[in-house]
Amino acid sequence: MTAANPVFVALDTTEPDSATALARTLAGQVGGLKIGLEYFTANGSHGLSAIRETGLPLFLDLKLHDIPNTVAAAMRSVARLGVSITTLHASGGAEMIRAAADAGRDSAAKQGIAPPKVIAVTVLTSLDQAAAEAVGFCGSVADQVRRLARLAQDNGADGIVCSPLEIAAVRAECGPDFTLVVPGIRPAWSETGDQKRVLTPAEARDRGADILVIGRPITAAADPAIAAGRILAELGL
Numbered sequence: 001m002t003a004a005n006p007v008f009v010a011l012d013t014t015e016p017d018s019a020t021a022l023a024r025t026l027a028g029q030v031g032g033l034k035i036g037l038e039y040f041t042a043n044g045s046h047g048l049s050a051i052r053e054t055g056l057p058l059f060l061d062l063k064l065h066d067i068p069n070t071v072a073a074a075m076r077s078v079a080r081l082g083v084s085i086t087t088l089h090a091s092g093g094a095e096m097i098r099a100a101a102d103a104g105r106d107s108a109a110k111q112g113i114a115p116p117k118v119i120a121v122t123v124l125t126s127l128d129q130a131a132a133e134a135v136g137f138c139g140s141v142a143d144q145v146r147r148l149a150r151l152a153q154d155n156g157a158d159g160i161v162c163s164p165l166e167i168a169a170v171r172a173e174c175g176p177d178f179t180l181v182v183p184g185i186r187p188a189w190s191e192t193g194d195q196k197r198v199l200t201p202a203e204a205r206d207r208g209a210d211i212l213v214i215g216r217p218i219t220a221a222a223d224p225a226i227a228a229g230r231i232l233a234e235l236g237l
């Protein structure tokens with residue numbers, strides 16, 4: 001179930017003007033726009049209006065992680081914003097995931113709008129094996145991702161976030177209809193930065209990613225439209 005254009009660009013900035021300008025510049029090239037903590041904490045839900053005008057699907061990446069009652073309440077508000085995708089941390093546990101997924105669907109239904117896909121973050125792509133062990137994850141990162149993917153699917157999440165390296169393991173565990181959102185995407189010509197578990201856009205797509213989340217390789221490029229065009233060409237789009 002790979003989207004026609006799987007590229008979602010991460011508009012990681014606090015500035016509404018630059019986010020909007022970038023969104024307009026890239027609107028004809030990408031499949032969607034991701035707004036994260038950096039932007040949302042600075043601008044709140046009002047900051048979404050101008051970006052929404054591009055007409056592209058919005059992915060509101062807040063990575064909720066708290067007790068079930070708190071996350072469910074936050075998810076009710078997120079679901080009223082009319083975004084297509086949102087995130088929580090799978091490590092918040094079964095009850096938290098279930099409460100959030102149910103709350104999002106109920107809240108959207110009351111508004112008569114489609115619910116956001118609830119996507120559970122497994123092991124952040126900025127963690128390598130040693131860093132994952134240091135926070136107490138046991139076994140290999142791939143095993144931990146697979147375990148959290150199973151927990152997420154069993155408790156009503158629509159999909160997960162994982163690095164490109166775990167796509168095959170999660171597909172085998174969760175099947176073809178579970179949405180795999182994949183950051184840690186680095187074209188051969190771009191810097192890795194703080195990302196640890198990375199592959200190129202084409203490698204991630206070929207392994208079965210549904211959504212490729214790409215930030216700095218596009219947004220920090222001298223010309224973001226040219227960088228996006230290069231990535232689309234590598235994907236054959």
Ligand SMILES: O=C(O)c1cc(=O)[nH]c(=O)n1[C@@H]1O[C@H](COP(=O)(O)O)[C@@H](O)[C@H]1O
Binds near residue numbers: 061063213
């Ligand atoms: O949930 C996410 O989107 C996410 C999860 C994860 O494990 N790793 C990760 O990088 N992300 C997000 O994906 C984007 C990656 O940006 P770049 O590293 O600039 O391509 C950022 O907005 C991160 O917040």
